[in-house]
Amino acid sequence: MTISEERSTEVSGASSGHPHESRGLSWTQRPGILSQNVITALVFAVIGYVIGHWFGNYLSSGYTYIANSGQNSISNTLALAFGVLGWLGGIGALNYPVAKLFGVDGLEEESPVDNWTKYFRYSLDHKVVGLQYVVGVLLFMFTGGLLAMAVRAELLNPTTHLFSPDTYIKIVSEHGTIMMMMATSIIVGPLGNYFVPLMIGARRMAFPRIEALSFWIFTAGYMVIFSALPYGGFPTGWTGYAPLQTQSGPGMVSYLLGFAVIGLGMILAGFNQAVTIINYRAPGMTWSRVPIFVWSILATASLLTLATPVLFAGGLFGLLDKTVQTTFYVTEHGGSSYLWQNLFWFFGHPEVYIMALPGFGIAGEILPVFTRRPLFAYKVAAAGMIGVALLSFFVWQHHLFQSGINPDMRPLFMLTTELISIPTGFIFLVGMGTLYRAKIRLEIPMLFVLALFFNFLIGGVTGVFLSDVPVNVTVHGGFFVLSHFHYTIMGGLLFAFMAGLYYWLPKMTGKMMNKKIGKIHFWMMFVFFNLTFFPMFIIGLLGQPRRVFTYASNLQGLNDFSSVSAFILGLSFLVFFYNLVWSMWIKPEIAPPNPWESLGLEWQTASPVPAYNFERIPVIMTDPYRYSEPGAPDYADLGTSEPSAPSKHSLA
Amino acid sequence: MTNTLKPTGPSDSPEEREYEMRALISSIWTGGRLFIGIYTFMLASLVFSYFYLRSSNNGLLWRPNHVTGPRSFGLLVFGFSLTTSILAYVGRKRLVKGSFSDFNVAAWSGVVTGLLALLLQIIELSHLGFFPGSSGYASCFVGFGVMNIATLTISAYWLETTAARGLRIRRELPGDNPEFSSHPRARAFRADVAAMAYFQVFVALTGALLFAMFYLM
Numbered sequence: 001m002t003i004s005e006e007r008s009t010e011v012s013g014a015s016s017g018h019p020h021e022s023r024g025l026s027w028t029q030r031p032g033i034l035s036q037n038v039i040t041a042l043v044f045a046v047i048g049y050v051i052g053h054w055f056g057n058y059l060s061s062g063y064t065y066i067a068n069s070g071q072n073s074i075s076n077t078l079a080l081a082f083g084v085l086g087w088l089g090g091i092g093a094l095n096y097p098v099a100k101l102f103g104v105d106g107l108e109e110e111s112p113v114d115n116w117t118k119y120f121r122y123s124l125d126h127k128v129v130g131l132q133y134v135v136g137v138l139l140f141m142f143t144g145g146l147l148a149m150a151v152r153a154e155l156l157n158p159t160t161h162l163f164s165p166d167t168y169i170k171i172v173s174e175h176g177t178i179m180m181m182m183a184t185s186i187i188v189g190p191l192g193n194y195f196v197p198l199m200i201g202a203r204r205m206a207f208p209r210i211e212a213l214s215f216w217i218f219t220a221g222y223m224v225i226f227s228a229l230p231y232g233g234f235p236t237g238w239t240g241y242a243p244l245q246t247q248s249g250p251g252m253v254s255y256l257l258g259f260a261v262i263g264l265g266m267i268l269a270g271f272n273q274a275v276t277i278i279n280y281r282a283p284g285m286t287w288s289r290v291p292i293f294v295w296s297i298l299a300t301a302s303l304l305t306l307a308t309p310v311l312f313a314g315g316l317f318g319l320l321d322k323t324v325q326t327t328f329y330v331t332e333h334g335g336s337s338y339l340w341q342n343l344f345w346f347f348g349h350p351e352v353y354i355m356a357l358p359g360f361g362i363a364g365e366i367l368p369v370f371t372r373r374p375l376f377a378y379k380v381a382a383a384g385m386i387g388v389a390l391l392s393f394f395v396w397q398h399h400l401f402q403s404g405i406n407p408d409m410r411p412l413f414m415l416t417t418e419l420i421s422i423p424t425g426f427i428f429l430v431g432m433g434t435l436y437r438a439k440i441r442l443e444i445p446m447l448f449v450l451a452l453f454f455n456f457l458i459g460g461v462t463g464v465f466l467s468d469v470p471v472n473v474t475v476h477g478g479f480f481v482l483s484h485f486h487y488t489i490m491g492g493l494l495f496a497f498m499a500g501l502y503y504w505l506p507k508m509t510g511k512m513m514n515k516k517i518g519k520i521h522f523w524m525m526f527v528f529f530n531l532t533f534f535p536m537f538i539i540g541l542l543g544q545p546r547r548v549f550t551y552a553s554n555l556q557g558l559n560d561f562s563s564v565s566a567f568i569l570g571l572s573f574l575v576f577f578y579n580l581v582w583s584m585w586i587k588p589e590i591a592p593p594n595p596w597e598s599l600g601l602e603w604q605t606a607s608p609v610p611a612y613n614f615e616r617i618p619v620i621m622t623d624p625y626r627y628s629e630p631g632a633p634d635y636a637d638l639g640t641s642e643p644s645a646p647s648k649h650s651l652a
Numbered sequence: 653m654t655n656t657l658k659p660t661g662p663s664d665s666p667e668e669r670e671y672e673m674r675a676l677i678s679s680i681w682t683g684g685r686l687f688i689g690i691y692t693f694m695l696a697s698l699v700f701s702y703f704y705l706r707s708s709n710n711g712l713l714w715r716p717n718h719v720t721g722p723r724s725f726g727l728l729v730f731g732f733s734l735t736t737s738i739l740a741y742v743g744r745k746r747l748v749k750g751s752f753s754d755f756n757v758a759a760w761s762g763v764v765t766g767l768l769a770l771l772l773q774i775i776e777l778s779h780l781g782f783f784p785g786s787s788g789y790a791s792c793f794v795g796f797g798v799m800n801i802a803t804l805t806i807s808a809y810w811l812e813t814t815a816a817r818g819l820r821i822r823r824e825l826p827g828d829n830p831e832f833s834s835h836p837r838a839r840a841f842r843a844d845v846a847a848m849a850y851f852q853v854f855v856a857l858t859g860a861l862l863f864a865m866f867y868l869m
Contacts, residue, residue, distance in 0.1 A: 100813040100816070100817070101809075101812060101813060101816060102816055102820075103813070103816035103817040103818075103819055103820030103821075104817075104820070105817050105820070105821075105837060105840070105841070202675075203672070206675075206676075206679040206682075206683065207679070207683065267690055271683070271686055271687070271690065274682075274686060275679050275682045275683045275686060276679075278678075278679075278682050279675045279678040279679045279682055280675050280679070283671065305686060305689065305690050306689060306690070306693050307693070309690050309691070309693040309694035309697065310693055310694070310696070310697045312694060313694050313697030313698060313701075313795075313799075314697065316795070316798065316799075317701065317791075317795055320784070320791070320794060320795060320798065321785075321791075324784050324794060325783070325784050325785040326784040326785050326790070326791035326794050326795065327784075327785040327787075327788070327790075327791050328701065328705075328791045328792075328795065330785070331710045331711070332710075332711060333711070333713055333785050333786070333787070333788075334705065334709075334710055334711060334713030334714055334786075334787040334788030334789070334790075334791065335705060335710065335788055335791055336704065336705055336708050336710055336788075338704075338708075339701055339704050339705065342700070342704065343697055343700070343701070346697075610662075612662060615662060616665075616668065617668050617671060617672075
């Protein structure tokens with residue numbers, strides 16, 4: 001049977017009792033109040049929470065240790081878990097898994113109404129999910145940023161306090177956890193989901209339901225982690241170290257479950273992206289023609305899928321300790337607090353690269369466009385990304401230099417940690433090689449990319465210092481380390497995210513961001529980021545520890561300088577939000593189809609991007625970055641040329 | 653976009669549809685293997701915890717009095733789980749040979765044995781002969797029990813949904829056998845059966861390893 005015959009069979013099958021037609025509209029499709037959307041999700045989440053709480057109390061009513069402690073972690077855990085299930089059920093994410101039990105292999109779940117309400121529903125369109133992620137991560141970042149402002153406000157004075165020590169550490173913990181969880185998804189979620197299919201010439205993701213599920217799990221995880229505050233918070237910092245973990249109150253359950261839930265979302269997101277990149281590349285897109293951003297997402301996805309399950313398991317063991325009284329992390333009862341450190345950092349260090357690699361991918365994508373030059377040593381950059389991903393599994397023990405590690409093992413992990421700077425250096429040099437003698441167009445995305453390299457250089461070099469055992473032992477647990485990782489994560493990742501947003505928002509929304517406000521945003525963010533965090537290196541070397549709400553009085557000047565800079569840094573984000581609102585709604589400027597004159601495939605398709613992305617499946621003809629090369633063929637044949645022109649479009 | 657087997661573009665040529673169909677089938681293949689990778693790392697966390705606590709033996713509380721989980725329950729759970737895996741594997745082999753009815757019988761029998769294994773695992777976990785926090789081993793055993801419940805649930809769910817899908821396809825494509833048909837739904841079904849059977853083999857192998865760790869060592 002030919003493909004055409006198959007299609008006609010499908011049509012006739014559909015008219016004679018085809019399952020998709022016969023059942024009519026599914027719940028996600030129904031109009032009005034009958035449909036499933038974010039409101040039904042909230043209602044179901046609340047109902048789930050109440051049922052879970054009751055069920056937990058019912059199950060644990062006979063346990064004396066719960067009656068004596070006055071805290072019921074079982075009911076807290078079940079309440080949050082059922083709340084998450086309710087949230088997913090309410091949004092419609094469970095419709096298909098349930099329908100599958102009856103053999104259904106296709107279900108109409110897309111909203112029939114193509115308007116703004118689709119952004120509040122369970123959508124299987126990767127572009128809708130990408131934009132949902134944009135809003136989601138910005139919300140994460142905003143709440144985490146507010147907590148950062150609270151931290152810096154407290155550190156204005158070593159003797160006059162806004163918060164108690166207990167409240168302070170809980171604010172620090174919540175800030176760290178929210179930011180780290182947000183940061184893992186900040187590029188993979190919004191830009192990865194939106195642009196990977198477009199950049200590889202695909203019409204869809206491999207598993208659209210898994211993609212949508214990952215977003216709605218991500219939002220549920222956000223709420224679970226945020227629920228720690230009304231539960232009284234947790235005092236462990238974002239690392240959740242035992243034995244403090246085991247000793248702390250119910251807020252710790254939110255931390256552990258929140259990590260597990262978001263971890264699950266991360267696994268699903270990485271899984272879907274990896275499978276899509278491997279299988280849905282357009283004809284002709286060999287591995288040496290894959291855009292560098294896609295390479296970075298593939299490397300990141302491999303880390304997400306393989307490292308995050310360990311975090312998930314670690315969180316599960318922590319929850320079992322809190323609920324059914326196992327003793328995984330309780331040394332006095334046959335467990336070990338170091339076990340948590342090992343499991344946590346086996347995920348935690350790859351996570352650093354989960355955050356860094358997509359940032360480098362964005363830089364690699366933007367540099368050729370604004371220098372009009374091919375990406376220097378493209379294959380080295382791709383190899384560097386895979387090298388970083390592989391090596392990142394062998395460095396986690398450097399986080400234990402000061403705690404639970406056999407001293408004889410320190411040199412080995414010092415070596416592996418220093419080794420990872422080699423492929424990272426490759427990626428850095430690729431950027432420098434592309435910039436060398438180039439005529440740079442200093443548009444806003446490019447400014448952010450240049451700032452990324454500046455910041456990451458400082459973050460990276462201090463990272464090499466920290467990998468050395470003597471330095472590590474000296475500055476461990478202080479502001480030096482804090483400044484180092486803010487330089488890599490915020491200075492690297494967040495600047496890359498901003499570069500990506502300014503670069504791709506015209507494609508996503510059809511509107512240009514205001515340049516003047518954008519430049520004000522950039523310079524405020526760049527200058528005050530450095531003025532906030534560079535003094536912290538000095539503060540750290542002078543001995544100020546992290547997570548402590550007071551400090552030696554001679555450090556007040558530097559702390560005040562850092563705090564005031566942080567407030568202006570916070571203000572720069574308000575400038576960004578202002579620009580966003582101004583450019584999208586108040587005074588929108590329609591974006592040209594290809595405002596940066598990029599060769600990238602994502603810019604070649606129609607704007608706004610149709611649901612099917614490409615009218616015909618494109619055929620890739622050559623390498624992706626042949627800028628300023630006379631006679632270079634088009635990157636892709638989109639199959640929409642005039643009939644008179646010789647057609648090169650063939651999938652063979 | 654929503655139905656993975658519907659045309660995705662406005663003017664799909666047969667060539668394009670075939671290209672997307674192959675991508676879909678390859679995705680099922682890759683996804684099945686990657687899922688095993690994910691699961692391996694999760695189970696490896698348990699294995700690491702087991703040997704880490706065992707070698708630490710803090711306070712000589714790794715396994716005082718050599719306490720062991722209920723062996724008879726463990727053997728039954730493992731036995732039923734292994735049977736499920738074998739049935740799924742054999743069912744897939746029979747499907748490849750062209751016998752849909754053999755696959756059907758094997759798959760549904762596998763669902764029953766899988767659910768029995770799941771039920772027994774839950775009962776075992778609620779009838780332990782020791783307190784979960786009494787030792788390192790006890791903690792790991794509870795962790796193993798919870799993870800095994802997840803594994804058996806996934807295993808039974810995947811087998812059941814595949815079997816149910818097979819029945820529906822058979823009913824909705826009259827005269828077109830799912831084992832040989834070139835219809836996209838039948839091809840996707842066969843790819844799914846292959847991925848599922850591969851996962852079941854993985855479950856059997858890891859189940860044997862974990863059984864040895866927790867009941868025999």
